[in-house]
Amino acid sequence: MSKIDVSSPRCYTTSVSRFASSQQRYHRMMFANFTKLIPLKNLSRCGVSAVSHTSKRSARFFHSTVSRKAYEDEKAVLDEMTSQLPEEDVKRASRLRNIGISAHIDSGKTTFTERVLYYTGRIKAIHDVRGRDGVGAKMDHMDLEREKGITIQSAATYCSWEKEGQDYHFNLIDTPGHIDFTIEVERALRVLDGAVLVVCAVAGVQSQTVTVDRQMKRYNVPRVTFINKMDRMGANPWRAIEQINSKLKMAAAAIQVPIGAEKELQGVVNIIDNQAVYFEGSQGEKLRIEKEIPADLKDLVAEKRATLVETLADVDDEIAECFLDEVEPTVEQIKSAIRRATIARKFTPVLMGSALANRGIQPVLDAVCDYLPNPSEVLNTALDISNDETPVNLVPSSSLPTVALAFKLEEGKYGQLTYLRVYQGKLKKGSMITHVKSGKKVKVARLVRMHSEDMEDVDQIGTGEICATFGIDCASGDTFTDGQVDYSMSSMFVPDAIPKGRSNFPCSLR
Template sequence: QVRGRDNVGAKMDSMELEREKGITIQSAATFCDWEATMPATGEKEKYAINIIDTPGHVDFTIEVERALRVLDGAILVLCAVAGVQSQTTTVDRQMRRYNVPRISFINKMDRPGANPWRVINQIRQKLKIAAAAVQVPIGVEDDLRGVVDLVRWKAIYNQGEKGNQVVESDEIPAEALELAKEKRRELIEQLAEVDDEMGELLIMDEDPTTPQLANAIRRATTGLKFSPVFLGSAIKNTAVQPLLDGVCAYLPQPAEHKVTAHDTSLPVSAPPVELTPASAAPLVALAFKLEEGRFGQLTYMRVYQGTMRKGQFIYHARTGKKVKVPRLVRMHSNEMEDIQEIGPGEICAIFGIDCASGDT
């Protein structure tokens, strides 16, 4: 259920039917800039995040398949009450098929009956992946006020009318202290099973430093061996900001994701060429979704290498023809922002190009 208190629905659900039913039917792209607090250093760093919001309903699972082909990392969203459902296992299989690292977010922590620890056990048992909470909640159900960051060992509160004011404290509240100590130990134990450095520290009975713990989570997550679990409530805007920090800290950047392509100038039997996400390199982009828009066919593209510019001619690998980019836009749900160029790792959309899904 995504319909908000204003009875309008989520911003990313732009179709009339989506707003009427309160579900996501088609995937939608957007982007944001985020100044993240990095747990390994404690410093703030600026990131540009490209986001594709996909449906959760099993009937529209092909939309998830399309999106996962072009993603460097994903957030697996679970309900704190319902836990791992049948569609969760379907999405898990799709993530494994495309080797997409994931962090997990247990949403709806403000609902009666919310039990994140049961959900984490389900992730381990049903999805067969090592997982542990990197946060514990402060308050339960309607009294949810924030979370304790187990990596940085700080209490994070959301204050203000819409939860936009994030307040950090070095003092862990007494109600969450014992649980936080227990779950931090559990986090270290789960990491020790998949990361050699953490395993050695556990054997030597040494407590890892914050950078050691953060780096171990990142190594295990990008290595597809572990999923850090975040907790919060999207509708109350509680603990959403630490989740974005986690996206920047634990999921791979485009430069870290190994992508290969076939060079059409070489024989078919030639080994694939590894792409480098450099702006000056030759352009390589993948059309992963087609949509009939108000101005004709809208083609969603993921740029892997090089720079795509408005007005330039690009080579269509399947047809062998050169085509012109008449209009280049950046999407925010059904809204468009005209741009002049876009670089590696970014997602954009093009009008006026005749191509098929999967073309390069």
């Protein structure tokens, strides 16, 4: 057992190996019951510093050494807030997901996003990422992006997905994978509630996968994982999952088993409910679900299901009790445990397929609905400048004073475009908002939803939504309110710039 540092702001017992024997797990659970410690400071999800050495109206910058609260303590606050929300706000938030697509360069993020937009009906046809079809992927709209086949700047869009008769609304941001554009990932993850981590089935966890994982942990963003390129020669999802556990230090287990290998990839088996899903049609748009799984996969499915239950037992109390009592958990128990552990950032469910071959995308959308949090399940905190910078929890209700964060600036066709995430209250076209840093009031002359480079004008944006507006003089990380409150949120982490001259590098011999 690791030594406990009681002087740390966040102090609790650290876990031993996730793959310990049942006896070790039992003793660890018993020990945890007597040594359970809780964080000592009430800090925000985004690492807001308790003391500012600059003007009280300056932006609050991210401080990487400040610990965030453990999710168990956050949940107690969230449950209390949710219980006081109007039913309309709860219902609306439950169907909203703010997610990002992140990965190492050339792992298939934009190809994956293109399929998401197609299957949700947001676009009418699938186009090539490099623009060889004369059109190009929707999210890579810059000529240079299509020429090089990489994402240079993050792009936002929105779409809807129907699951079990319920319509879910996604605000989606496709992020770059190249290290040169990592600030775009920082900006996006700062305002997102969840993410899809794309991992190559051949290369596994790569350098930028580690970087993206660190960024997700920095902003406490839960994720589901999609192992892409399962149709490639040498694809090995089990090696990739092992690397997620070992290199990223994140408990991960497959919830699917592939049907077929490499070019023979036909579908997946959902190991939670033991159903086979086949992807048919010219674009993989038709799903055929069979209750009988292929006979040659039954042993593998049973093995991976046991691994899933064992991994969940390490991160969820209910499954741990079933595991120790040698009771097989039900389908609903497993799904609930996956959701709890994923939102608590203790676990990531792993799905697999091939975006280019149109295999496995729809189950990922279902997983986003099932396992990633909605805005009311994420604790966001601001500083009350009028009250000695006291931390306050932002409530995801449209009836409360407006608090929004500008997370990205872009030079558009009609001037500077400012991307905003509304954390509390709502934004209306024509309304006046206050720039907290300067104290100036500005008018929201135009309010739009972004679909890559396209815009859709709207009259109002509710809490938890992402939008953009024109004509606002600000910087990334600035906070806006409706003037009723004087709150400031933390900015995003900005990496140090790389020196231009070789002699400026720390390892230089000069």
